[in-house]
Amino acid sequence: MNGLAFMLPIALGMGLFGLGAFFWALRRGQFSDLDGAAARILIEDDEDVPE
């Protein structure tokens, strides 16, 4: 049962870390343009490619 004293805080800490990361991403506006994020990967970097 002594293991619990370590495992519980570790488990909760990892969960809280994930939650904190989610809130950080939310505040940085990473969820404000989901359509754009999906399309952004298709943007051509080479400008001189003829269309």
Added chain:
Amino acid sequence: MNAPLRVDAYGAVKASLSHTTLAVPGMHCAGCMGKVERALAALGGVASARTNLTARTVEVVHEAQVGLPALVAALGAIGFEAQLREAEAAPVSAVRPLLAPLGVAAFACMNVMLLSVSVWSGAEGSTRQLFHWISALIAVPAIVYAGRPFFASALKVLRHGKTNMDVPISIGVVIATALSFYETLTGGAEAWFDGVLMLLMFLLAGRVLDAMMRDRARSGVDALLRQAASGAMVIAADGQARWVEAKALHPGMVMRVAAGERLAADGEVVRGTTRFDQSLLTGESAPVQAGPGAQVHAGTLNADAPVDVRVSAAGQDTALAEIARLMDVAGQSRSRYVRIADRASRLYAPAVHTLAALTFAGWMLAGAGVYHALVVAIAVLIITCPCALGLAVPVAQVVAAGALMKRGVLVKDGSALERMAAVDRLLLDKTGTLTVGRPVPDEAALDVLPDAEAAVALALASHSRHPLSLGLARALAQRGVRAAVLEDVSEVPGKGVTARWNGIAVALGRPLSAYGMATALRVEGGPVRVIPFADALRPDTDAALAQLAAMGVQASILSGDAAPAVATVARATGLTAQAAASPAEKQAAIERLMDSGRTVLMAGDGLNDGPALAAANASIAPGSASDVGRQAADMVFTGESLLAIPRAITVARKTMRVVRQNFALAIGYNLLAVPLAMAGQVTPLIAAIAMSTSSLVVVANSLRLAGAAR
């Protein structure tokens, strides 16, 4: 390339940088995003440009001396219309406020579930108590935070003496949390924290899906008022010209309107003769002649020559603002529509609460203590919490909307599918909806054109932006004609294009004897070739109308165009028609049908259809529609084919069938679980299993809609 500017003297430079958010409505794909960002970044003094595809905006960080006109001009040069986004027009996202509660509920649910599994697998005594306490510490704040959207909505409707799905949810959540907390305090055996959190997580997921669809719907009225010009060049009595903003215009002022400019106010032509493109107001594609004394309206486009216009009405008094008001009012009547989930909860909530009360009374009568009777009654409330019901509607609608999107129909709102499923009457606008909305040259006339002359015609047409030229160039290019090489090309507005071809004078312009829409090709020394134009019907019109008839949807035409033009199309399609209807008359026609018990679908594209689109039970617009048409409609179809309309109705009906099945599944689960709960046999473990299974079954059933649009 401007990055060092930001890094080197961050503090100093940052102070002098300003942020500008521009609305770029024409941006719709990755290619557009790249073009917009590159064009702005290439501008000197611009530090960064970042597009937002969802909001159709671009945020530019630039030095203060780079003015708005330079940014707009840079986007104009690559073909994107842009304007400063007014602060109040910022779209409010319905998804964002729900994401944080969903994250918290998911985090808490997973951790509490972990602890609950140990309790279910036999943790005893002090270990169980410790686990319950940790669960409570995580769950209570998480429930308070993640439950807020439901509590707030429930309080709001209760205050108005009504009820919705959030009322039974809130009651169940609050009571279950209170009971679990009491059990934890007194060292009891059962806590329901995991069930409550799982319920919140599933429900929030459903809400997020629903809100994602709603986010796509945007206010139609804002887009409408943007159609008017932002201002006008006003000529003072002494002949001096100055730029006056639209809101500062007032009756009596004289505006000088250049060719290609939109009117900023209603007025009367005092000098000059031109033609106005009134398609925005009337839906008519051919420009209308306007000489001194003619009444012209805000938002219409001066097609030919500069004119002076005396302002008769400006701002809120223009015909354009009147349409905006009509749309606003019409939209309100639609917002009174009660969504199926809320209708279900009107029956569901009282039934559930009666059951819980009966259980309490039954156990009291049977001689159990108050505490025991209360625990069993609460178990009934928890087990009947509408977990699967909360997913029954949004999951089905999101899957169906995704299926439709793959087939080129964009659904803006979940309730649109509900309303679309019920339609039994279809009103079609003519120009741009039943027809492709642009002049198409007569095939027979093109067939008799010699190859050399066709090449000349294509070359001449490609030099003009006139609608007939565009139509001719498009049709000839499709036939594989290659443009001839011309010299001395010049375009005279209202007359046509002239040029020299191998030393011969050639011209494309208005025929001498005009009958309907036509253009004449003149090659020196040859006959004059007259090419008639017509607004062609959309492809598959006959098939679409036949399908609609088979589905029991009666269709007819409702057009703002003149009677002869409408009659031609009515004959070609075999539909009855009402012609020359003003925006208000269109709206009135729809309301008459609705009053007589029909469920009306309006299909239209123009600004003049705006009020009708907003007033009808459901509405659909082609992708080529005006901004206002697209905004006001529930659905937008992007292809040319009219088959999109029967397809949308079919999918909507299938969706409603699946939604009803989902309700049956969710309620069927209750029929199994409720007797168990009333008998006092439900433990937190059973509740957790039942809740997740019923939710999964509902989701799985909804996924069947993925192929519905095929």
